[in-house]
Amino acid sequence: MLSTLIWLPVLGAAIVGFLPGNQTANQLRNIALGIATAIVLATFWLVSHFDITTSQMQFQEFIPWIPQLGLNYKLGIDGLSFPLLALSSLLIWIAIIASNNIQRPRLYYCLILLVYAGVAGGFAAQNLLLFVLFYEIELIPFYLLIAIWGGEKRGYAAMKFLIYTALSGILILAAFLGITWLSGSTSFDYNSLLSQPLPLISQLILLTMLLVGFGIKIPLVPLHTWLPDAYTEASPPVAIMLGGILAKLGTYGLVRFGLGLFPETWALVAPGLSIIGVVSVVYGALSAIAQKDIKRMVAYSSIGHMGYILVSAAAGTPLSVLGAVAQMVSHGLILAILFYLVGIVETKVGTRDLDVLNGLMNPVRGLPLTSALLVAGGMASAGIPGLVGFPAEFLVFQGTFAVFPVQTLICVIASGLTAVYFVILLNRTCFGKLDNNLAYYPKVLLMEKVPALVLAAIILFLGIQPTWLVRWTEPTTTAIVAVMPPVSAQQVAQK
Numbered sequence: 001m002l003s004t005l006i007w008l009p010v011l012g013a014a015i016v017g018f019l020p021g022n023q024t025a026n027q028l029r030n031i032a033l034g035i036a037t038a039i040v041l042a043t044f045w046l047v048s049h050f051d052i053t054t055s056q057m058q059f060q061e062f063i064p065w066i067p068q069l070g071l072n073y074k075l076g077i078d079g080l081s082f083p084l085l086a087l088s089s090l091l092i093w094i095a096i097i098a099s100n101n102i103q104r105p106r107l108y109y110c111l112i113l114l115v116y117a118g119v120a121g122g123f124a125a126q127n128l129l130l131f132v133l134f135y136e137i138e139l140i141p142f143y144l145l146i147a148i149w150g151g152e153k154r155g156y157a158a159m160k161f162l163i164y165t166a167l168s169g170i171l172i173l174a175a176f177l178g179i180t181w182l183s184g185s186t187s188f189d190y191n192s193l194l195s196q197p198l199p200l201i202s203q204l205i206l207l208t209m210l211l212v213g214f215g216i217k218i219p220l221v222p223l224h225t226w227l228p229d230a231y232t233e234a235s236p237p238v239a240i241m242l243g244g245i246l247a248k249l250g251t252y253g254l255v256r257f258g259l260g261l262f263p264e265t266w267a268l269v270a271p272g273l274s275i276i277g278v279v280s281v282v283y284g285a286l287s288a289i290a291q292k293d294i295k296r297m298v299a300y301s302s303i304g305h306m307g308y309i310l311v312s313a314a315a316g317t318p319l320s321v322l323g324a325v326a327q328m329v330s331h332g333l334i335l336a337i338l339f340y341l342v343g344i345v346e347t348k349v350g351t352r353d354l355d356v357l358n359g360l361m362n363p364v365r366g367l368p369l370t371s372a373l374l375v376a377g378g379m380a381s382a383g384i385p386g387l388v389g390f391p392a393e394f395l396v397f398q399g400t401f402a403v404f405p406v407q408t409l410i411c412v413i414a415s416g417l418t419a420v421y422f423v424i425l426l427n428r429t430c431f432g433k434l435d436n437n438l439a440y441y442p443k444v445l446l447m448e449k450v451p452a453l454v455l456a457a458i459i460l461f462l463g464i465q466p467t468w469l470v471r472w473t474e475p476t477t478t479a480i481v482a483v484m485p486p487v488s489a490q491q492v493a494q495k
Contacts, residue, residue: 002059002075002124004042005085006134009035009092009113009120017110025105029096032109036093039116043089050082052471055479057126058082065130070180070188074126079476080256081123083325083469084248087332088123090458091244092116094451095237098340108149111141115241122249128176128188128257135249136169142238142246150233157226157233164216164226171213172253175206179261182206193261203265210258211273217250218306221280231299236343239295243302243339244332251309251328255321255480259313263484266316273314274400274407280307282410285417292354294345294425298338301381301421304414305331311407312396316484320399321477323392326469330380330392330462337377337455344370344448345429348441354425359434370444371430373452378422380459383415388459391466 012035016028023031051058057076065073077085095112102108114137121134139162147158180188183196198206216223231239259266284304291297305327312324345360346352348367361371380387383394393415401408462469 001042001046002061002077002120005039005089005120006075006117006124008039008042009117011035013110013113013117016113017106025102028105028109029099029102032113033093033096035113036096036116039089040093043086046077046082047086050472052079053475055079055475060126069129070127070186071129072127072187072189073130074189075124076126077124079473080325080480081252083329083472084252084332085120085123087248087329088116088119088245091240091332091336094336094340094455095240097447097451098237098240098343099235100448102149104148108145111145112237112241114138114141115145115245119245119249123252126190128180128190128193130188131253132169132173132176135172135253138246139165139169142242145238145241146230146234149235149238151235152233153229154233157229160226161230164219164223168213168216168250171209171216175209175213176257178202178206178209190256190260200265203262204269207258207262207265207269210253211269214250214253214258215276217253218247218310219250219303220276220306220310221283221303224280224303227303228296228299231302231339232293232296236339236346239299239339239343240336243299243335247302247306248328248332251306251313251324254310255313255324259316259321259484260480263316263481266314267484270314270316271404274311274404277307277310277314278407278410278414280304280310281414282307282417285414285421288421289417289424291421294352294354294357294429295339295342296352297354297421297425298335298342301338301418302331302335304418305335305381308393308396308411311404311411312400315400315403316481317399317403318474318478318481319395320403321481322470322474323395323397323399325473325477326392326395326466329469330388333455333459333462334377334380334389337373337452337459338381340451340455341370341374341377344444344452345374348444354428357429358432359430361430362434365434365440367441367444369449370452373456374430375426376456376459378426380463382419382422385463386460387463388466388469390463391469395470 016031057078060076063073065071118134118137125131125134143158143162147154182198182202219227281304284300288297288300309324309327312320360366380389383389397408
């Protein structure tokens with residue numbers, strides 16, 4: 001079934017790209033949407049058959065590929081990768097629904113489907129070289145999606161994205177090669193490398209390479225400078241995939257390969273990682289407050305929320321790592337609805353400037369439903385109880401406080417800053433008086449409402465039933481941190 005999730009979108013991309021005839025953009029969109037719907041249904045099958053009581057890999061597949069290089073087609077998912085795979089399946093469906101009036105639709109939908117294939121393969125790969133292959137597959141599609149369908153500065157943003165993420169892949173590949181060669185292993189299979197001992201200095205060097213490589217992808221401060229440009233210049237569907245799907249490969253990689261392969265060294269560098277995470281949280285919040293472009297504001301908010309994930313993963317407690325995974329899912333859902341609604345506002349009003357936008361909550365001439373959902377998305381991002389952001393952040397703070405009390409308190413304060421910049425955004429955008437001469441905005445069509453309503457329903461459901469957010473993950477995260485040396489964790493807490 002995992003191969004189905006990977007190769008079905010590849011097949012779909014081939015169908016869309018090489019289907020004979022002069023199909024309209026709407027027909028090609030329907031074909032791509034059909035493929036995305038099949039992916040969602042396949043994911044539902046995984047949901048119904050996933051065993052939440054075990055931390056072992058499930059749905060495993062193994063085919064020898066190039067054994068001389070230690071490269072095998074080995075797939076499997078557990079409680080760490082499964083929620084992120086399900087999130088990716090949902091968001092690719094949302095992204096295709098959200099794509100309207102696309103120029104060059106054949107290429108566009110091919111690239112979107114290829115992006116999902118690469119991301120799904122990355123989450124399922126249980127061979128390090130195979131992971132790198134999938135990790136890099138999405139690089140060129142994303143570059144083209146930004147460069148062709150982006151905003152005015154799309155060329156600059158796309159090239160910056162390409163350079164940064166290519167460097168990320170090089171560092172990760174070098175680290176994986178170093179792990180295998182230094183351990184004397186003949187295989188890149190993940191399980192075979194878990195028990196391979198390495199000298200401490202080698203572990204520190206290799207872990208640092210992984211931290212920088214995945215830190216670029218997340219991104220973390222000071223490796224973040226590609227993000228505001230890429231997120232802002234990308235079209236809303238592509239921005240949804242960048243923040244909701246691509247960034248999760250970075251956080252997943254940190255936990256799977258950083259914490260998973262180097263638990264003892266991870267405990268040693270954890271205080272430094274927590275500080276980097278706190279800096280990202282505060283920097284993202286303060287930068288968001290300073291923005292006048294609402295899309296750029298949402299982009300900077302992403303930096304802050306990804307910092308929570310690093311702080312909680314650094315703490316290395318069962319509850320904090322569980323919170324890190326919950327925050328990954330929560331962040332993906334919230335960022336998706338915010339980027340989508342910002343795109344609706346820009347399409348209907350013609351601007352993203354806070355100094356121009358006003359009164360969109362007006363029930364007659366404004367965008368009342370869009371404004372109401374934007375308020376809900378802002379509340380979820382600020383961690384208001386009853387929405388998915390609250391249980392995710394609560395798990396992060398509760399699990400991290402025992403190890404990093406000062407860093408946790410700073411993060412709690414920064415969560416208040418999240419409320420500040422979203423109050424600024426919502427107050428200026430949704431409330432106030434409309435300009436009587438200019439404010440005759442096109443109505444939001446029913447199909448344009450569907451993605452936001454689906455995301456809002458999931459955000460509300462997971463906020464009310466947080467068990468469904470963590471039930472898939474808890475056995476796996478508990479098993480991951482069980483191998484971390486408890487003495488080191490206690491020493492860090494005392495310091």
